[in-house]
Amino acid sequence: MEHASETEVTDAGKHVRSLANALHQVLFGQEELIQLVLTGILSRGHILLEGLPGLGKTELVKGLSRILHLDTKRIQFTPDLLPGDITGNPVLQEVDGQRQFIFQPGPLFTNIVLADEINRASPKTQSALLEAMQERRVTVLGQTHQLPSPFFVLATQNPIELEGTYPLPEAQLDRFLFKLEVTRNDVDTLERIVNDRELGTEPEVQAIMDETTLEEMLSLVRRIFLPEVVGNYIARLVDATHPGQSNAARNIKYGSSPRAALSLAASARAHALMNERTHASFEDVKFVAPSVLRHRVILEYNARVEGLTANEVIASLLEEIPFQAGATPRTLHQTSST
């Protein structure tokens, strides 16, 4: 595969910048979140947004769909939602004088699915998302239906009011490229929101990119060069999440899967493209690693009791694992944490 050229990367970078600027008009004061959401989209990944109600998770997704000019459907997950409600159901219809089951596509058949409060649906319904997210297709009554491309699932979940919810199983969590934490705004941002927005009205944004341009950018991400040493760093980082492989991993019960390594590589490439580089770097991996790994490690009971979070464990992991593979001799002092 031919590597991305400087020109291609520069053009793509301009598009991404305009996308980010547009999203900044939708969501104030969340620069890093927007950058990570765009990175996830460019990596063809599904994103899980976690945050308290009212922080703009849904607005972000809706704004993204408008900017990208993609078909979007919103599913409000509730305990009584059935798998067929999201995948679609066969309906008995008369065609040419004969009665046949005709498949009626559900809301999954779209480009962007906004799965609101995903943890309120039953495990059965949640698992219906598994095939759709991973294979990008749906099978109903033995018939497989391909989902449109591009296909993204952007799910939200509320970390509080957990009564009556069904925490997502690890297998399903692993299918999300990123788990992003939406944090509250500072006073300046709140002031800006109060001055610029009104309750019940949505911000007006124009479509910046069409489907074709997005597909071109998605394929360009795959052509971003990933140096061997960066791949080696990703491998060492993922390996270090397993108990016994690093000091930080003593607080981890189960480490990350190879899918995490692939996700790191893909998102590092996307982040490099966003920064108009033809190759990914250690810094790209370090930037996306918390979002990729935080939902892919299961902490030890003792660590949870001590109040440690996955973010803290991953931060210490990133601190511990050096960029270069070789150790440094004791007769030398390493001046940087690299």
Place this chain on the structure above:
Amino acid sequence: MSDQESSAAQWRRLARHVSTKINMAWWLDKLALPLVVSSLIGSCLILMARRELVQFPWAKTIIIGLVLLLGMGLMAWWLARSHFESPDRALVRIEASMRMRNTLSAAKQGVTPWPNLPETIDDGTHWRWSRLLAPLLASVLFLGTSLFLPVSARADPNEGPLDEPQPWKDLQADIETLGEDSTVQEEYLKELEDRLDQLRRQNEQEWYSHSSVEATDALRKMHGSELERMERNLRKAERALNNLQKADGKMSEAGKQHMLNEFEEALQGLNQGKMKPNQGLLDQLKELDPENLEQLSEEQLDQLRENMKQHAKNCQQCQGGGEPGAQGQGDGDDWLNDLLNEGPENGGPQEKQPEAFEKRNRGPGSAPGVLGQISPDVNSGDLEGLESTDLSKSLPGDLLELNTGKHEVDRSKVGPRAGGTVEGEAKGGARVWKDSLLPSEKSALKEFFK
């Protein structure tokens, strides 16, 4: 050469430089422990060699040291080899420390152009001098200490005959002196020389052994004692003769008899001892009749006395006889002391051991406190009577005190009485101890029945 090629060459050169630095650091890291351990062992060996060998082999030591150093260097290289970094990996280290976002790795693959070499290069490492120099300094310290610490080499057994003990030399000198002057008979000197030769014939390493010193000391004491005895007897006999000669018949019978006895005892002593004066002198003395000194002229008597004095002096001058002058003090007047002390047997100047011999002992013993601090004397072993003044623990039957007081015993006769009748003040029960007992007895009983 284009700019790109030039930049690439510069970066690769820099990577090689960093790689060399890292590999050198690994090599030194692996060399540190063997260097310290081997220098420690080497120091011990050098100290032992300096102690055992008369001539320390400097050249061999330096060659062996260099070979060992070379061997250790090779071993450290072998151990460090698995950690060595290639220039490509050093390039990664450089781009990581300089936060170049893997531009060099991408440029190496031809994805991006080589960047220009910045003015300041940081490979992210610098030497840790304390860790680097500590093993080296420790090794130098160990080796320097072992080389320059003053250690005396053992004596070379092939150096020459061992110097024989001084007492032997003294005895040999005595034999020669006494033999030259013919002061004593040859038999004694021959026996003494035989015994000395017997000591000499043992292994030279044994000359200063405990048994040899003991034997030498015994021989020396015996010789000294014989010298002293002969000298004393000669002087005694000479004094007796002198007194008899000077008295010239004016001496009282008792005094004369005493002098005769003195002379007889001295002659007997000279005749019985192991060391005897030469045969000529002994024969002269035997033939001499002290009661009838007129048979000899005054010159002959003077000659005889002078001869005896000379013999005594010869004995005194011998090494085995003690320091010259230590004996014979009060020459000519000691006989009065002998008289006052009722003869030499009851102690006197003759009983004194020669000072030279008194010096021979087993030393003053171990120095005080050599085995640690001396503990204060707690009078352990002394039996001291303990007297308890605490009467609270006494039991009936314990001796509380001795008192001259007497118990008031009711000695009035009580006749037979009917049951239940009371005829007088009660004398038994509580009355007994309340009224009749001594205060100390009362308190003891109170304590007991508490």
